[in-house]
Amino acid sequence: MPRKERIATLDVGTSKICALVGEIEENGTLDVLGVGLSPSVGIRKGVVIDIERNAQAIRLALKRAEQMAGMGIDEVWVGVAGAHIASQNAHGMVAVTGEKKEIKESDIKRVIEASQIISLPPSREILHVLPREFVVDGNSGIKDPEGMSGVRLEVHSHIVTASATSLENLIKGVERSGLFARGIILDLLAVSDAVLTPDEKDLGVVLVDMGGGTTDIAIFKDGGLVFTKILPVGGSHVTNDIAVGLRTAVKNAEQIKVLHGQARNDNDTDETITVLTTSGKDEREVPKRMLLEIIEPRMVEIFQLIKTAIEESGYAGLTPAGVVFTGGGSLLKGAMEAAGETLIIPVRLGYPEEVKGLNELGEGASGEAGLGYVLAPPVFSTAIGLMYYGMGSEPDKRAPIKDSFWGYLKKIGDKLKDTF
Ligand SMILES: Nc1ncnc2c1ncn2[C@@H]1O[C@H](COP(=O)(O)OP(=O)(O)OP(=O)(O)O)[C@@H](O)[C@H]1O
Ligand SMILES: [Mg+2]
Incomplete structure (x- = not known):
């Protein structure tokens, strides 16, 4: 019988740190067994500014999650966000090698590597290289070119970069709390796994995670991430x-x-x-x-900033699936109606659905953290999304501090298989 696999994630937000411990059951469902919350300290605008205090807060959240789950954790998938995140689209091209000119995994790897040759200052690091589409001998729109015949292989990818020191400090905080960072994933990518449907990503959708200190915006089109922007308000x-x-x-x-x-x-x-x-x-x-x-003008301001970001992305009018909001900030009463009025496209509230154990455990964790109110599912979108992300990545590609794009490629492949 296949064993249950244990998985733990850490969302280091600007207002709360959330640790989740769960199990992936034999049939692939996710069972959340422990939720640990602690107020976020040592973080400003999504960036760690005090490693020691941050590590203490992480330890507290983890301890609570471990106690609730009755099991220990030694490695975690960690989400990264913050105003230091940037992204750009890139292009790579290679000649297909091999006798029959049949595209192999190694060609795909080479073309993705070629697309990531962009000029970056030494203060920045590449976090993700996400293939958006492949082009084989001029034929575009290909999601998985493996096995196809062709001479020239191109890829259009989306490259997410982060400040090297911000990443280091985040990892240090995790390691000082005694854990191994199994992978570092852009929050928005994780969130998208928890709240968006594959159809929405295909059609074109804007994802907005309104947290405490930042509002993170991502646009998905044709199944892939095409735009990211972090606003320093929340x-x-x-x-x-x-x-x-x-x-x-x-x-x-x-x-x-x-x-x-x-x-x-x-x-x-x-x-x-x-x-x-x-x-x-x-x-x-x-x-x-x-x-x-007091509240209304600030909310209108935030929605207006989101609108401007969408317009500046170049994807305005190209997201028929509308805007999906998640994160604690979007839970304010009437926020979705107000957002719809400003953005003038359909909006909905997205949250992780059908996750076993989340509601009851989230309630317990909110009480333990002394919040004075109960946190609702949209607040757990990042931590749950990290679990889905971790589940989808290949277990034998262990330990890269940064996420391996092979995991992502495989996921796209699996999703395609599901579709056809
Ligand atoms: N029911 C609610 N109604 C209104 N606001 C809420 C509610 N629940 C949470 N919030 C607000 O959501 C914000 C925190 O959201 P969230 O937990 O998603 O942020 P975070 O992940 O810590 O921060 P960030 O993503 O910016 O780093 C806080 O400003 C909090 O006041
Ligand atoms: Mg958050």
Whole structure:
């Protein structure tokens, strides 16, 4: 009988660190056994700025996940995000070798390598090289050219790069917490596995992960990633506006936002809300209107920035599947309606569905982390997506700090097999 495989992932976000431990069952389903949360410290705008404190927070999240699951972890798949991520499209071309001019795995590897010869400053590193399409003797739109005959093989790829020091610091934080980083994956790529359908990726879709400190945007077209952009704004900016505007501590502002906040200021009532003073010792009643007047402009600003990013990507009008939002920031009441009004294309909320154990365990973990409210599935999109990503990669291609593109290629191949 095939053994169950254990898998652990780590999402080092700007507002929370989330560790998941799970098992892949014999039939391939994912069973989440432990969820550990800890408040994110030592991170600013998605970049590690204090390794020791960051490592402590990682250890805490891991310990909680391990305890809940009743099993230890020694290696994790880690997500990376932050304003230092950049991406560009590239092109590579090689002559097909071999007698019969039949395209082999080695040709595919060579052409992908050729596409990754781009000029990069030494401060940057390539994180992923994602083939978008192959061209064989001028015939484009080919997803898997292996076995085809041809003389000239080309690839159009999407190259994701990261700041070398940011990557190093992220890895150091993980290693100092006693773990081996099995692979480092762009958050957005992982998230896409958890919330997008293959059809959406084929048609063309915008994925928006609104987190605490950043809002990450990815565009998928013809099944592959074609554009990425990280905006340095998110839910924590809304919280900070509330803290300043209502003169209260960030923790109270956070709870007020989750419990009473709305993206749209359509509330005309005389309702009041209870706000703690900054010291937390006294409380006062404030008209709810005041809260909504603070939130709305910031949310509109964020949606406007997303709209501009889509326009600047060159893919505006080419994403009939619309925009899929995920991440905690998109959970604000009325956020999807407000987003639809600004973006003027269909929007939906995406989250990992049908993951065994996630809801109950997420609830327990939220309580343990002392948040004062329960985190909903969209907040776990990255950590769950990392699990799917880890499951799809080849076990014998162990240990590259960066993800091997062979894992990705194989996945595309598997998906194609499913489709035909
Ligand atoms: N139910 C909710 N309603 C409104 N906002 C929420 C809710 N749940 C979480 N949030 C907000 O979501 C944000 C955190 O989202 P998330 O956990 O996805 O971020 P993160 O992964 O830590 O950050 P990032 O992805 O930017 O690094 C916080 O600003 C929090 O206030
Ligand atoms: Mg996140």
